[in-house]
Amino acid sequence: MTQAPSLAIAAAPAPAAVPASTRGSERVFAGAVTGAGLIVFGLLGAIILMLVLGAWPALTHFGPAFFWNPVWDSVADNYGAGVMIFGTLVTSLLALVIAVPLAMGVAYALTEIVPQAVRRPVGIVIQLLAAIPSIIYGMWGFFVLAPYLAQHVVLNVADVFVGVPVLGKIFDYGSGNSVFTAGLVLAVMILPLITAMFVEVLGATPVILKESVYGLGATRFEVIRHVALPYGKRAFIGAIMLGLGRALGETMAVTFVIGNATRLSPSIFAQGATISSTIANEFNEAGGGSLKLAALLGLGVTLFVISFIVLSISRALVGRRVEN
């Protein structure tokens, strides 16, 4: 799409016969669209500037240790992002570990097994699910998933791992509101998004490639495994990164179910906190100009850096077509 020939014709210098008013309108219009472009261009810089400006007191007060200090103590006015960075990464990775295989399965079923007639409606349903506001996923997690997990899953799983060296710590006894629940809700939330992208990538495999391998006697699974997967590898990884980007920054779906405990625990069934859940939870307790407010904005800077890296990688891999 970026290859459209440039419209040199209209941009050529206007002949003398063109009335001055036309040239004036042209200049006004070109100026207006360029100005709008510059606003968008400046927006990202403005966001970075404002976040860093607001976070500056905390960043200078705590130094670089802010980014790994695992203490968040409102009473002692001592703040570090360690626990939240940990929680953000663990919940997001959990979400990917759960959602990616499921999305792959759904995409495979949709492109290869389900009859042609059903595909378009199902595709539209997936897009609609991706549009449901994240707060709905959070409420579902809080009122349905967390009580269910607390009753039927957490204790049973923890029972199995009692006394096992490392796993016993990871699957220690906990509650329904936990890092694990947050990861699960995130997984369900990014599932439609990743599935839609996977379906698009699978559909982008050239038919002639697939058919020549079918012609050699390959099964459907072998065609996907050995043709479509390698062919769309970059796009698949890019789609996963985009899902990761969505999970990292999600606020509402996580805040409802993670329990918002700002202390470090190795157990995935323990309550935890992510960067965004901490910001959402504690912002209104922080007075204007306080160190806590600056520390919360510092968390914002941290989240920005993490998301920026992930999204840049995603964009480099996918290009622009396959998303949203």
Add this chain to the structure above:
Amino acid sequence: MSARATRRKAINMIAGAVAGGAALLSLLALGSILWTLVARGMPALHFSVLTTSMAPTGENGGLANAIVGSLIQVAIGMLVATPIGIMAGTYLSEYARGSKLGDVTRFVSDILLSAPSILVGLFVYVLLVATTKTYSAYAGGIALAVIAIPMIVRTTEDMLSLVPVALREAAAALGAPKWKVVTLIAWRAAASGIVTGILLALARVAGETAPLLFTSLGNLNWSTSLDQPMASLPLAIYQYAGSPYDDLVQLAWAGALLVTLGVLVINIIAQLALGRKR
């Protein structure tokens, strides 16, 4: 049939079964969400929810002020975002092809498109709330605009790039200046796609909660003054869902159902508009 062929067929069958299982499991989870939403939202969705303002527990409050607040802030957001988004998308498609500034702007817009919405809330807090010393509906609307702009930029640029070059050349050959080619030919040809983009952006910001937390704050009372804290549907849901009172939790579900229905209806309209085009 050789043993090897049998094995390969078996693997194929298993893969199909696993994929089908994954699809069923996904449908189960997503179906559970929709079911919960309807089962808990419908009984709570009385007409009075739409006509009475939020009230403390036991006083039969509704969500009217939150609904109106949402409409106002979304309107502010879209009024700001639509012209900027369309113009910037036009810039990228028609004026910045191959230019360095255009490439960087495109990259920035793409990053903004997927950036965590809570950061937009923090940004607007520092920019407008900390400086004016008050939470306001303006600030909420601006935060929503920042989220909508990159979406509109993206669809506008994509839709304009689908307009055949021959169409523009024909207009240019008749002596139309470039701004007329863009506004009368390219915009008109891409109109349904651009409208779809605007509708999708509208649906997205209507359900946003995080950017409003620190900008419009929410308001339990009826208020339509733009320089005061204002209620909104997603914020009301957030406040009520965590409350210990049953009647407020029920209202939260009613609000959740309303928001989701609104978002889905706008999405379906957008899909229909686009479907006719493609």
